[in-house]
Amino acid sequence: MTAKPKTAAPGADAPRADKRRTTELRPLRITLDYIDFADGSALVECGRTRVLAAATIEERVPPFLRGCGRGWVTAEYAMLPRATAERTPRERTAGRISGRTQEIQRLVGRALRAVTDLEALGERQIIIDCDVIQADGGTRTASVTAGCVALGLALKKMMDQGLVGQMPLRHLVAGVSVGLVRGRPLLDLDYSEDCQADLDMNVIETDRGELVEVQAGAEKGPFGRRDLTGLLKMADKGIARIIQAQKRALKEKSILFMAYGYKDK
Numbered sequence: 001m002t003a004k005p006k007t008a009a010p011g012a013d014a015p016r017a018d019k020r021r022t023t024e025l026r027p028l029r030i031t032l033d034y035i036d037f038a039d040g041s042a043l044v045e046c047g048r049t050r051v052l053a054a055a056t057i058e059e060r061v062p063p064f065l066r067g068c069g070r071g072w073v074t075a076e077y078a079m080l081p082r083a084t085a086e087r088t089p090r091e092r093t094a095g096r097i098s099g100r101t102q103e104i105q106r107l108v109g110r111a112l113r114a115v116t117d118l119e120a121l122g123e124r125q126i127i128i129d130c131d132v133i134q135a136d137g138g139t140r141t142a143s144v145t146a147g148c149v150a151l152g153l154a155l156k157k158m159m160d161q162g163l164v165g166q167m168p169l170r171h172l173v174a175g176v177s178v179g180l181v182r183g184r185p186l187l188d189l190d191y192s193e194d195c196q197a198d199l200d201m202n203v204i205e206t207d208r209g210e211l212v213e214v215q216a217g218a219e220k221g222p223f224g225r226r227d228l229t230g231l232l233k234m235a236d237k238g239i240a241r242i243i244q245a246q247k248r249a250l251k252e253k254s255i256l257f258m259a260y261g262y263k264d265k
Helices: 099-114 140-161 189-194 225-251 257-261
Strands: 028-032 040-046 049-058 072-079 124-132 171-183 184-187 199-206 211-218
Touching: 028 140, 028 225, 040 140, 049 140, 072 099, 072 140, 099 124, 099 140, 099 171, 099 211, 124 140, 140 171, 140 199, 140 225, 140 257, 171 189, 171 225, 184 211, 184 225, 199 225, 211 225, 225 257
Parallel strands: 072 124
Antiparallel strands: 028 040, 040 049, 049 124, 171 184, 171 199, 199 211
């Protein structure tokens, strides 16, 4: 039996603490080439969340891919000690990375590989380093968004250098969080909203509206399929706007990125 959907509270579209409407993204800014020495880099600012992604091209692949004739895209994720309200010790102090960090960097890597033609890369690896400068919710989805832009710039560099004959990036990909907070469906949760969410969901999607990954979990009780469907639709519209921002930023570097698109929603 499907759980009874939660109904929105009265005044469900009333402004949130930061004056946004329920279906409104936080202010989004994308800065290209933030690091001079990276093969591609992008700073993504989603409200007070800021993630810096930097790409590194390596002329080698992991051992399990040697001789296969195709490449690899992977990611690493880290958070600066004062990215949060209270200092978080660097994970190297503990001698190993946390389960959360492993989960996020695997998510980013999967999302970027899903939109990359790995055979077109040849036997090369691209590492995307995602560093959270400031965290106010949505760092994993912001890492996917920033990582895609950094990857696109690195792949364009490979084309310019004649290392690849075609653009290996098949689609743009981005992510956003959605959730139910006190019965209200909200788009792009900040930390204060995420902390009290009844349902928290991260959605990763391509510029064709195809889902790459959905992470959803009930925090306080089961949720209905109607809730799930409604939040997916909300995320779909939010990601469309994020991908449009990615495209606008990348077009400043090359008209090649005009080929990527998203239906208006």
